[in-house]
Amino acid sequence: MILLQTVMDALNVGGLYAMMALGIGLIFGIMRLINFAHGELVMAGGYVIWLMGAYPEMLVIVGSLMAVIVLTLSVERAAFRPLRGSDPAVLLVASFAVSYFLQNLAVLFFGARPVAFTFLPDLARSIDLGGVRVPILQLFSMGLTVAALGGLVLMLKFTEIGIQLRAVAEDVVTARLSGINVNRVIAVAFVISAALAWVVSLVYSAQLGQLSPSMGVRPVVIAFVATILGGLGSLTGAALGGFAVGALTVLLDVLLPTELRVFREAFLFALVLAILLLRPQGLIRVRALQGRV
């Protein structure tokens, strides 16, 4: 039962990181931008849900999703579009600045102190499932993860915009020559990454039980590890990397002796260094599923 619980935990944490990593990997694949500000989308989603707390739940869901998408598109328009084609390091610095900007904007509006997050309080309850007590939140987040990941795969594989997306990621110039509206495709990529961030903000805020301006930093940093583990530029890699990092954090928690457990993060980043040095293209490269996106 403990084993089953550990596996559940790993899948759960991994799903969250996978969605974060996908949101970052999608944008990197298309415009070589490592979007450090992705975590602030998660934070913003949480705060919008909190702000709209008095409204009916459906309205909150639609409204907060819209808000995150609008925020992402404005950031793309104001900060990232003028820098398109710049050196990746410059883009990374820019996204770092955007992240800092949004974080402190939140401090400006909501204060630095955490606020309680109580959307859908039913999620906190647990149900009995064949002898294992499973929190509804865990089932809910797993369901959302599967739906989001599945939807993304279907979209990328079968819809026209998905195919265009992969084409732009492969080669912007050729894609443009083939009549693809690159601006539109990039905007769509940002919308998808915003939607993924919103799902994370729903699940992650509920797990934390509170919101703070800097809440997005930790998941984004871990998602970094996931994208690099999976191979920057590969979406399949990002998703698998997310699950791998989730499994790894849970495993490190279980396996490491107590006095070393606090250095979990150090171990994760030592792993990043090792991967960058030994296998910069990423650990997992599934030939059959390997798209450049």
Added chain:
Amino acid sequence: MGLRFLRPYLLAIWPVVVLALVLAMVLLWFGEAPGGRQRIITAALVNLVAVTGIYIFIGNSGVTSFGHVGFMAVGAYSAAWLTIPPAMKASLLPGLPAWLVATELAPGLAVPLAGLAAAAVALIFGLPLMRLSGITASIGTFAMLSILHSVFANWTPVTGGQGSLYGMPRYTDMQVATLWALVAMVVAALYQASPAGIRLRASREDMVAARAAGVNVPRERLIAFVLSAFFVGVAGALFAYLSMVVVANQFYLQLTFLTIAMLVIGGMRSLTGAFVGVAFVSILAEILRQTERGVDIGIISFSGRPGLQEVGLATAMLLALIFRPQGLTGGREIRLPQLRMPKRKSRKERTP
């Protein structure tokens, strides 16, 4: 005339002479200023040491490092380990080795030693890291920052963990900070005029061509990395002696952002840029801090809103990236045209 080989160094040192004059004027102006203002200037000077240190690596190699603030942490903790009185150290940090607990140095000696400690850490991390290029190198340095931060924030018996580490004397004042800022700028100027510096700058401009000309890029980068870590470590120690307390979380994303912003806004590719960036950001931050205390702009009143300073800084940095990607200085150094023009001709005549 046998001293001709010194000429490039003299030319290289010229911007530092000008910047030192500017510094001297600032110091004369504020020498008699009240303590609060002096403290702000001292903090800006410590930042100047740090940013000059970071510039030695980023400016010359073209690799954006997000990890240098980790060296500041190394410098700050080294300073704490070397100067906190042994009795206090034994109770605060039971995990320290006995010889370190027994050591109690004067801050003036501990500062360069802290720099050396940071340089040693840079050597260890740099050996593998400097083989990476471009964005992978940047991510690698970020990973290094996270590792260092995680260790300092969690190794409680040795670093005091998340809490604040007290017990250091007040040592950093305007004079000490100015001295180190000058040393850092002179060394940075001399390094970038030295053969090693020129080889590294060549690899920044064109990696393939530099390699073809026989430049060992990882080696040159490592030299700059270690040298730059020394001054960043010194800045960390000075920072600790200014605030008299060391907190692990001070040396993480926030400070990384601040130092990178200074470098980007001033211009990453020149020493003058580093100086201008520190000056610009320090003044902007001070103005915003004053505003933060409470100002009414028409109907909107930002009365005592924290966060305004940071938002303004981030905006300035984004504007710089978009509209002036080479920074305020455009990546140029201060030069004296009269000094340069005629001599260049004579050099051409001399070389066969």
